[in-house]
Amino acid sequence: MTKSEAKERIEKLKKLIDKYRYQYHVLNKLEISEEALDSLKHELKKLEDEFPDLVTPDSPTQRVAGKPLKEFKKIRHQSKMMSLEDVFSEEEFSEWLARIKKLAPRDNFPFYSEPKFDGLALSVVYEDGILKYTATRGDGEIGEDVTQNVRTIESVPLRIDQKGRVEVRGEAIITKKNFEIINRGQKKKGGKVYANTRNLAAGSLRQLDPKITASRRLDFFAYDLITKTSDVLKTSDVLEFHSEEHKTLRELGFKTGGDLERRCENAAEVFKHYKKIAEKREKLAYNIDGIVISIDSNELFKKLGVVGKAPRGAIAFKFSPKEAATKVEDIVVQVGRTGALTPVAILRPVEIGGVTVSRATLHNEDEIKRLGIKIGDSVIVGRAGDVIPDVRKVLKELRTGREKEFHMPKHCPVCNKPTKKEKEMLAKCVNKNCPAMHRENLYHFVSRKAFNIDGLGPKILDAFLDNGLIQDAADIFELKEDDIAPLERFGEKSAENIILAIKNARKISLARFLYALGILHVGEETALLLAKQFPISNFQFLIKKYKNLSSENLQNIQDIGPKVAESIRNWFQDEHNIKFLEKLEKAGVKIEKPALHVSSPKLQGKTFVFTGEMESMSRDEAKAKVRDLGGDPSETVSKNTDYVVAGYSPGSKYDKAKKLGAKIMGEKEFLKLIK
Ligand code: IVH
Numbered sequence: 324m325t326k327s328e329a330k331e332r333i334e335k336l337k338k339l340i341d342k343y344r345y346q347y348h349v350l351n352k353l354e355i356s357e358e359a360l361d362s363l364k365h366e367l368k369k370l371e372d373e374f375p376d377l378v379t380p381d382s383p384t385q386r387v388a389g390k391p392l393k394e395f396k397k398i399r400h401q402s403k404m405m406s407l408e409d410v411f412s413e414e415e416f417s418e419w420l421a422r423i424k425k426l427a428p429r430d431n432f433p434f435y436s437e438p439k440f441d442g443l444a445l446s447v448v449y450e451d452g453i454l455k456y457t458a459t460r461g462d463g464e465i466g467e468d469v470t471q472n473v474r475t476i477e478s479v480p481l482r483i484d485q486k487g488r489v490e491v492r493g494e495a496i497i498t499k500k501n502f503e504i505i506n507r508g509q510k511k512k513g514g515k516v517y518a519n520t521r522n523l524a525a526g527s528l529r530q531l532d533p534k535i536t537a538s539r540r541l542d543f544f545a546y547d548l549i550t551k552t553s554d555v556l557k558t559s560d561v562l563e564f565h566s567e568e569h570k571t572l573r574e575l576g577f578k579t580g581g582d583l584e585r586r587c588e589n590a591a592e593v594f595k596h597y598k599k600i601a602e603k604r605e606k607l608a609y610n611i612d613g614i615v616i617s618i619d620s621n622e623l624f625k626k627l628g629v630v631g632k633a634p635r636g637a638i639a640f641k642f643s644p645k646e647a648a649t650k651v652e653d654i655v656v657q658v659g660r661t662g663a664l665t666p667v668a669i670l671r672p673v674e675i676g677g678v679t680v681s682r683a684t685l686h687n688e689d690e691i692k693r694l695g696i697k698i699g700d701s702v703i704v705g706r707a708g709d710v711i712p713d714v715r716k717v718l719k720e721l722r723t724g725r726e727k728e729f730h731m732p733k734h735c736p737v738c739n740k741p742t743k744k745e746k747e748m749l750a751k752c753v754n755k756n757c758p759a760m761h762r763e764n765l766y767h768f769v770s771r772k773a774f775n776i777d778g779l780g781p782k783i784l785d786a787f788l789d790n791g792l793i794q795d796a797a798d799i800f801e802l803k804e805d806d807i808a809p810l811e812r813f814g815e816k817s818a819e820n821i822i823l824a825i826k827n828a829r830k831i832s833l834a835r836f837l838y839a840l841g842i843l844h845v846g847e848e849t850a851l852l853l854a855k856q857f858p859i860s861n862f863q864f865l866i867k868k869y870k871n872l873s874s875e876n877l878q879n880i881q882d883i884g885p886k887v888a889e890s891i892r893n894w895f896q897d898e899h900n901i902k903f904l905e906k907l908e909k910a911g912v913k914i915e916k917p918a919l920h921v922s923s924p925k926l927q928g929k930t931f932v933f934t935g936e937m938e939s940m941s942r943d944e945a946k947a948k949v950r951d952l953g954g955d956p957s958e959t960v961s962k963n964t965d966y967v968v969a970g971y972s973p974g975s976k977y978d979k980a981k982k983l984g985a986k987i988m989g990e991k992e993f994l995k996l997i998k
Pocket of ligand 1: 404405406407408437438439440441442443444445460493494546547615634637639
């Protein structure tokens with residue numbers, strides 16, 4: 324980016340961030356998520372780092388956010404309450420470390436690593452052992468006196484065994500469970516519903532009536548002991564290390580990060596700790612948004628000083644956000660298995676929820692209109708149900724005037740045949756031989772609920788197609804190790820694995836087989852119904868039977884209507900398709916004889932996720948049961964999950980299932996289902 328481009332971008336970012344900052348910190352509401360706002364700030368910070376002379380005193384990076392509300396008495400902090408710089412990757416962490424090493428050359432610095440609690444920072448001051456006052460951070464210099472409210476937090480001691488003035492800093496938080504309960508109550512009585520635990524913690528402390536604060540049952544974690552000298556503290560020496568402060572804090576009766584905090588000898592240990600905490604994060608009772616890493620030596624920490632509003636000697640290593648701002652580099656059109664044209668935004672890659680996102684579906688022309696999205700726009704991207712990337716908002720304020728409008732093409736971008744518009748703004752390619760549809764059908768054929776060929780994803784299929792190794796799905800079963808080993812990215816080992824996976828996949832149930840054919844409107848359910856009604860495992864018999872099915876025959880099956888019946892008939896009337904079936908038979912595909920006493924068909928092809936403890940069996944036993952009955956146990960909840968079985972104290976999978984609308988059942992219901 325040239326300097327003048329950077330200048331233009333910086334100006335726009337500053338204005339936009341300031342708008343959202345005011346909304347959030349002064350008015351207590353936010354139009355975009357806080358994480359999305361953070362990612363805008365992060366971009367601004369990076370640009371300013373690159374062009375330091377473009378930094379102005381009014382930049383949001385130069386101040387501590389949040390004006391004190393008028394209603395509370397103001398308190399000046401004895402020492403400034405600072406904030407932290409953020410890093411989001413190991414690479415950025417290492418850059419921070421390199422900067423520090425430059426300022427204080429030495430081989431290793433032990434660090435102290437602890438959770439970054441997602442709540443509201445508080446300064447709690449004791450005099451001669453008595454809680455004297457408590458203040459919020461405010462603008463870092465002057466905060467609000469929330470003593471009355473903080474006195475209601477059980478985890479803040481009202482008295483400590485210590486003479487003199489002691490200042491403790493920490494975070495007031497609310498547990499995820501209490502958040503749910505309070506929001507439910509608020510909704511019921513038509514009160515304010517809070518967007519996240521941090522807002523609720525902040526909102527609860529800023530209550531003029533301490534009774535309300537008390538009812539919110541806040542919690543407090545201490546992370547910093549400002550008083551470090553022996554003349555005040557009981558310890559004989561000056562506290563040399565941040566880790567010692569934590570120990571003293573606990574001795575004084577405060578809650579700290581407990582087993583989530585530790586001293587790390589080097590960067591590698593920090594990364595290990597980060598990963599461990601990231602894994603535990605979902606299961607914690609409260610929200611954390613990263614870890615805080617400080618140079619453990621207080622002396623060195625002090626020596627490193629402060630830059631802007633943050634100490635050089637500590638950094639927040641944040642978890643990958645669930646939303647982030649990025650740019651739409653292009654909008655392309657994808658042709659699906661059924662010919663449906665889907666516009667897709669090609670994005671400048673960003674990390675969201677731990678994965679790099681570089682494309683997001685825009686669904687259809689309606690959605691493009693609704694968002695008002697143009698090529699070149701800055702957008703906020705999230706992941707629907709934490710999985711599928713989606714564009715949440717277009718940041719029109721950041722437009723340069725060089726953005727380009729996008730219109731759905733009138734011709735299929737792959738085969739160039741004219742497209743047709745169907746209901747709900749859905750554009751479709753109606754060419755039966757469109758190569759894009761062919762390709763998508765192939766992806767479908769090997770997918771998890773169809774032939775389920777391990778390791779054979781779209782990328783590898785593309786390589787097979789593009790190198791002329793296969794023409795259609797039947798050719799997959801004729802592949803030899805020698806055919807694929809020479810392909811780029813294939814070692815002998817992976818070629819061997821793929822051939823083995825293909826071989827193992829040859830045997831397939833009739834339901835899966837019918838589903839794999841990709842007949843329009845025949846999803847898993849319909850395939851299962853067909854298989855049950857006409858259970859044939861011999862290819863020739865099957866072809867004969869299905870070819871001769873009348874629309875009435877088909878519609879006699881419950882849940883099959885004229886549209887689906889027509890589509891099935893059309894498929895089996897097409898000579899092309901019959902040839903394909905014969906080719907599959909020749910290639911060695913075997914349809915398994917349907918079992919005589921079909922085990923609970925309800926479980927066939929159904930995905931189960933277990934969360935929490937069950938009384939009657941272990942999770943492994945439950946999974947085995949599901950597998951025995953033709954179901955598919957899985958560890959993660961996604962849009963493909965059919966059932967979530969919740970036992971005692973279910974974890975985050977439960978919330979996710981609720982969000983995605985999967986069917987949730989208790990142990991009893993599950994037992995009934997598998998009986
Ligand atoms: S240390 C020098 N430790 O994160 C600044 N902060 O952006 C002292 N926070 O305002 C902060 N957990 O409210 C520290 N374990 C932790 C923390 C933590 C949460 C918050 C704190 C601060 C913000 C920094």
